Amino acid sequence: MIFCLFLLNLTIFSQSQNYARLPITRENWTKTFPAFRVVGNLYYVGGYDLAVYLITTDEGHILINTGVYDSTKEIKKSVESLGFNFSDIKTLLTMQAHWDHVAELAEIKRLTNAKLFAHKDDVSVLESGGIHQFFNSDPFKFSKMFCGAVFEPVKVDRHLKHGSKIKLGKTTLKLHHHPGHTKGASSFTFDTFDNGKNYRVLIVNMGSVNTSRGVKLTGMPLFPNIAEAYAKTFARQKELKFDIWVSSHAGHFNLHEKYKPGDKYDPQRFVDTEGYKEKIKHYENTYLEKLKKEQEKKQND
Ligand SMILES: [Zn+2]
Incomplete structure (x- = not known):
């Protein structure tokens, strides 16, 4: 408790005081x-x-x-720069309930009246402002020291599962x-149409391991089957069929190598199946090495 109070004093309280901001490092x-x-109808506004x-x-x-705290202004500017209305956003989705990707969901929901849909296993994290992260189970780990919400809690309107369809207009995700x-x-x-051609688009969340938050593949009390979960994810990701892929971090799909601001519109730059395979392999190898090291350490303990 002493740790909590000490660290909370170092963070900046939001106006509504219901969460403490983490430092943006x-x-x-x-x-x-x-x-x-x-x-087609897919735009980057991050x-x-x-x-x-x-x-x-x-x-x-x-x-x-969304991005980190206060990113709403930039997202709105981006949407408007493309000629669309921010207030026409009807559905909000998330790829991973980490504060750097969801911090502004509550604010955007308030401004647009959009409905938030999320996978059922991330709902309690979103609705608690990050308190229910599975890596918050160890009181001596960094994240637990904050002891409270690290982004504004946001109500999830629809709980999704593997295979759920999200339909709006003529688009179905x-x-x-x-x-x-x-x-x-x-x-x-x-699927999106562009210039008489149909493109299957994949927006993928890569299976990176959050080592800095003390994630252990051999055992997290609040996520006991974490190793199997990653294995299932890599197997599923290898099976996916698509024409174009992008991801939750620009670095994950090498955005800045593929596109420079001002470049002419050309969807072909994101056709990169080989690059996708390499990335999946990279994250799978990182996972396997970490798992092996942890298992060896357990045997020696
Ligand atoms: Zn993350």
């Missing part, structure tokens, strides 16, 4: 990036690294993810449950 999380069209996607339809728009990074980590696929 990465410059790329607040660096802005001009909005652009990815393919920052330099934290990806936010806008999917437009005749009956309103879908917004996937399908949720793919890719647990590990968070319990309810999610990817989405949908």
Whole structure:
């Protein structure tokens, strides 16, 4: 408790006082990036690294993810720079309930009256403002020291599961449950038309392991089957069929190598199946190495 109070004093309280802000330690999380069209009705409206996607339809728009605290202003600016109305956002989605991707959901929901849909296994994290993260189970770990909400709690209006369909206008997204990074980590696929061609789009949440938060693959009290969850995710991700892929961090799909602000619209730059396979392999190898090390350590203990 002493630790909690001490650290809370170091954080900045939000106006409503219902959560304490974590320090933003990465410059790329607040660096802005001009909005652009990815393919068809899919647009990038996020920052330099934290990806936010806008999917437009005749009956309103879908917004996937937010950035860190106070990113609403930039997201709104980005949406408007493309000629769309921020107030036409009807559905909010999330790929992983970590504060750097969901901090502004409550604010955007308030401003737009949109409904928030999330995988059922991330609901308690979103509704508690991050208190119910599975890595908060050990009182001596960093995250627990904050002892409370780290983003504004937000009500989830619809609970999704693997295979759930999210329909708006003529667009239908399908949720793919890719647990590990968070319990309810999610990817989405949908079809979009562009220039007479149909593109299957994959917006994927990569299976990276949050080592800095003390995540152990061999045993988290609040996520006992975490290793199996990651294994299932990699197996599922290898099976996915798509034409174009993007991800929840720009760095995960090498956005800045594929696109520079001002480049002419060309969906072909995001056709990169080999790059996708390599990334999945990279995260799977990192996971396997960590799991092996932990198992060896357990045997020696
Ligand atoms: Zn994360």
